Every structure is written in structure tokens, then in C-alpha cells.
Amino acid sequence: MIGLKKISFFKKFDDAHIDIINSNSTLAEYQPGDIVYYEQDEPKYLFLLLDGRVNVYKTNSKGKQLHIHAVEAVDFLGEVAVFYNMPYPITAECATKCKILKIDYKKAGINFCKELFFCKELVNSLYKRIIALMQVIDSSFLTTKERVARFILSNIEDFNGATYTDISKRLNMTPETLSRVINDFKRKNYIDIDDRRNITIIDKDKLIEMSE
Amino acid sequence: MIGLKKISFFKKFDDAHIDIINSNSTLAEYQPGDIVYYEQDEPKYLFLLLDGRVNVYKTNSKGKQLHIHAVEAVDFLGEVAVFYNMPYPITAECATKCKILKIDYKKAGINFCKELFFCKELVNSLYKRIIALMQVIDSSFLTTKERVARFILSNIEDFNGATYTDISKRLNMTPETLSRVINDFKRKNYIDIDDRRNITIIDKDKLIEMSE
């Protein structure tokens, strides 16, 4: 029995609903790199990411990946597929250790849209997806330098502990390109990198200018 | 007074609601090329496209446009901005003559999310946006040849009367590139083009193979 009541999302559910969900759900632990679901799979579960971070990306027929965004707990996963009865449109891969509630929504027989409060949550969730997709499209306009500048300005802490290879995936470019851009910024004194490869911003204005 | 009752979307509204919307709306006629709203504008109206087709695209700081999709009547326009109180994320431009209902949603004081049936419509609308955005992202994987092949296979009728310049915008490529690809397909006998520049498919299998 999982304490669903503690999750803000479920606060408005009455006990009967929570029981139904509880009795049709399993809590799973995932390791970094584990796949929650693959693009094209038929939806089986509605996932609720309770702890951790999951990367969501699309893969084309040639195996190339396009990173869309990182889903942070607590949030849904796979809700678009589930509610529209279509194959999962993307692949979801754990970036960290994750705790995920797998809701067998068919067994649970929940018609979420019957409940206004749930419908509202669904709207919120879809809205977040739209914003993420818009950002991907926005950044598809940008050159690699612009994307990196933007990333440094808004996600500098993400460089801690992460490899360039990981970051380059999030930025949809090759590690080589990321390396070249970063070293170019360093050479131009926009940023500095210490021994432990932590980045500090030296010339914020230049970076802002650069980021568009 | 506009016959809102006739529009399927409003069928479930009671008369009081319809009156409120009616008395806070104006019906506007647009010509091809007219802008319904610009990216970054503060939302003023919720638009309901009653007749015609509207192209929706993003523009970057260098003026380059990325076509996202074509909205066909009857559908909302601007609902993401309106419901989330953010600037319009895209630009909407009429492709044909259009009839659009401009709802002054603030004056009307409608809290759409209070009504379950409306909330459901909103979910549907957001869902459509997500699908369109996913398709844009999907096609960003493809080469120009793949995109053109796909377009010929699924939108061949759209070549009638349209210029290559228009089509190239929808496909997010330059007219030069479209011309080169089309003529390449013709040279290889995948398609044929008559005097009036109507396209017929000769080798459908090759096109399918080509489209990925």
C-alpha cells in the first residue's frame, strides 16, 4: 500500500478512488539507463514518476535520438498515449534511480475525464508537454553556440558531475561539437572551467548576446 | 447574433452561456495573408476559426519561419496562450479567406475550466496541438527528400493551385531545394508533372521507400 494521499496530485481523490488505484498499481524501482517505455509500444500502464528524473526522447528509423525534455518527479509519464489510446509517441529512459508507480489503468477502469478535478490535472499535464515541445522547436532554430550559451545561462548547475557526452545529448549535438563550443567560449573568456570541470560565467552579457 | 448553437462545439453550452459569449464576441473576416495574432503578443481574444484555413508558424529573431501546421475550421486559435495567460507562442496567418469569432474572454468572464464538458474540449484541443508539434519534430529528423516524398504521398491534392514557394514554406525548406527535389523525382520517374503542374504518382513504392 503506497501512501498516495501524500502525493499532492491525489489529494482530491476520495478514498474509494485511491483504493482502486492502489489495488491496481505496483511500485517499481528503476536504475539509470532503464527504459520505462519505448516509442511505438502499446500503452499498458499510466506511469506516475514519484522520485527521480526521466529523460524523454524520440528515436528515428536510423537510430538517431532527439532529446525532448527531462521529466522531474512528481509527474505523469505516458499520459498522452494512455488517454488517446495510441502508441507511446516517445521513449522514456531513467536518468537517475527512479521510483515509479505503474497504474494498470484498464484494470482500474478509471475514466479520468469524468472527474472535473482530474480533467484539470490532465490539462495541466498536457500544457507542460506543449511547452516542452515548443522549446524543442524553438531551439531547433538556434545554432549550437546559441544552444550552449542558453544552456549555460539557465542550467549551469547541471554541469556538475555530468559528462559532456550526457549534456551533448540533452542539447542534441555531438560531444565533439559541444567540446569545441565550450573551449571556444573559454578561449574568448566568456566562461572559465576549473580543474574539476566546473563552469563559471565570466562575461554574462556576451553569453546573453550569444544566446540570441 | 451568431448562430453559435449550430457549431458542434457549443452544442452543450446552455443558453445563458451562449448569450454571454455572443454579447462579448465579434465576427471578423480575414483575407489570405492577414495575421490573426503575432507571436509574443499578449492574448486579448480567444479565437474560434469558423471558416477557412490558418497557418501557424514560429519566427525566430532572424526572421526565419518554421511552419508548424495548418488549422482547419472549426477549431480554436490561441487557446494555449489564453488559458495559461502567456503571450501567444506562435503566429497565426490566414491561408485563405477566413471567418473568425473573436471572443473577448476577459469581458465574458468565462472560467472554462469550471465546466467539465468544456474542460474536455480543452483537453482535445491541447491534444491536437501536441500531435502537430510531435509531427514537426518527427519531420525535423527527415531529409528534404523524405519530407517531400511524404508530402506527395499524403497531400498530393495540395499541389493544385499552390505555388512551390507556398509548399516549400509548409515543408520548411527553400523553394530552390523543393524544385531540385521534385525535378529529381521526376527524372527518376517516381512522379510525373503535366503542363498545368499537376503531380501524379508513378512509382508509389519508391516514394514510400524514400519517405523512410
Next chain:
DNA sequence: CGCGCACTTGAACCCCTTCAACGGGCGTGG
């Protein structure tokens, strides 16, 4: 007839990827 617009075609260019070679750090096993 002449003008404008759309399409065509070639050539240069650009941005990024790909490929390849190399170096350095770190853990593991001998």
C-alpha cells in the same frame, strides 16, 4: 510588348557531423 513573378540551375558557402587519431584519468587485475 514589357514587366513581374515563379521556377530553374549552378556555384559557393556554412554549419555541423563523421571519422580518426591521440591523450589523460581512473579502476581493476596481476
Next chain:
DNA sequence: CCACGCCCGTTGAAGGGGTTCAAGTGCGCG
């Protein structure tokens, strides 16, 4: 403790897909 392998980052060189620029060409229409 050293040796080895591996992964990650770096750097250069080549290549590719598409855009841009520029110079035609052809057609419709006043």
C-alpha cells in the same frame, strides 16, 4: 605498485545536406 583497458574529452580533416546568391528562363497579364 604498475600495466592495461576503457571511457571521456580534444583536435584535425573530410564530407554532406541544405541554404544563399546570382543569373537565367518561361509564362501570364496588363
